[in-house]
Structure formats: C-alpha cells, structure tokens
Amino acid sequence: MDRIPILQMGKFLLVTIQVDLYDRLALNLETDLAQMVNKTGARGVLIDISALSIVDSFMGRILGNIGTMSKIMDAETVVVGMQPAVAITLVELGLELRGVSTALNVEKGMQLLHTKVGSFEDNEQEEEVDDSTE
C-alpha cells in the first residue's frame, strides 16, 4: 500500500507531502503519525505541504486532526509551505485550520518548533536544577 514517509530528526518528525493525496493515503498518514509520535516520543511534527496544489476540506480536516492528536500526545504540529493560491482558497472555502500552527517554510517551521518545544524543556531543566539545589 502507498505510504507517505515520516522522517525522524532528533525530537521532531518531518513529513514532506510530495504527491496530491487521495483520501486513503491521507488517512494512513494520520494513523502513521500518531503511531510514530507514540513510538519515538517526538515533541514536534513538521508537515511540508509546499507540493500540494490544493487543500480541500477533507485534507484540511486531516491536518487539523493531526494537530489535535499530536497535541494530546504532547507534540506540537507546524504546517509549512502553503502556496498563496491554496491559502486564498482555504479562506473562501471557510476552513480556518484551527489548532494548527503554520510557518512560511521548513526553516521557519523548524525555528517555530524549537521555540515551542525548546522553551518548555528549558523550564523543565531549570526546575530540575532548582530541585537539586534544595
């Protein structure tokens, strides 16, 4: 069966969608990602949709689901590389992509993930330090 590859980069998962997805493929990606987040303990998911020529309500729902699912499993999701025409269309369609963070490109998306996840870990470390000094 066709699958979208999920790459692990440290504590992040990276997904680059290179083909226009039919529904089953998108649903597979959703379950695969949930399993990968669970298996790897990833703290962030970056989804690159720059190759997608359209995002319809179904694909939008999948992206939203991935965001919510990851959130529940303590991982942040950032969608990057949306084409301008796709963004214009999404707004007119009435899809807000709530619960999903976006960034302009992969680089900015990675930065965003780092700030989202990194700041958390810094706090944790500080707390640990505090504990040890007490």
Place this chain on the structure above:
Amino acid sequence: MIVLNKDGMLIQKEQDVVPFRNRVKEYAVKIGMSLVNQTKLITAASELVRNMLKYGGGGNTLIEVVSKGRENGIRLTFSDKGPGITDIQLAMKDGYSTGKSLGLGLPGAKRLVSEFDIKSIPGSGTTVTVIKWKNG
C-alpha cells in the same frame, strides 16, 4: 453559451479523484485561467467529486470548456444515481453534514465558483453543475 470542448470521466473509486482533478487543471490551464482561480475550481471540484463518491456511490463527470460573450470558462457537471438530497437548503448550509465531515463541501464549493446549480430528486440522484469563468 457555446460549448467549445467536452470531456467526460467516470468516477467510481477514491483513486479516480486525483486524475480527475488533474484533468480539470489541464483544461483550466488551457484556457489561461489564473493560478488562484484554477486552485479554487479544482478545490471545488474535489469537494463535489468526493460528495458524489461518498453519498452517491460514484457517478459521471463532465468537463466542458464554455464560452459566453468574450469570456471563457470551465463548466463541470457531476451526476450520480444515489439517494438524492431531501433538503437542499439544509445541505447548502455551512457546517451541516449527514456524514462525519465538516459540512463545508457544498457551501464551500459554491463560494469558490462563479455559478452553482444543484438539482436532486430523492431516490433517483443528484446533479451539480458549476461554472468558473476565466476571470470570475
């Protein structure tokens, strides 16, 4: 309105959706439609073809290049022989869905195209026709 070109495609399974979208794109590019309008048309087509598969069990599509006055456009027709829609007004409402979707398909598709027409006879099927003008 003059029909300049006519092409049909049978949609029976999910995997037919992407080739159908590509075919629509080909025609939209051929008449010189802008990228934004192409994207809107293809997104609307994707919504409608999915509805047809999900609720109508698949059906027939027609892709036509039409011309009215000086304007060219693409007309898409989706016809299925499914159960039909009892309350079209309700089906056209944002957020209403008998399935588990977001309920954006029909109203969203309508917003994305220039002209939208839906006819449904409960028990015998639904036909949706949309037109996107090149500069519309």
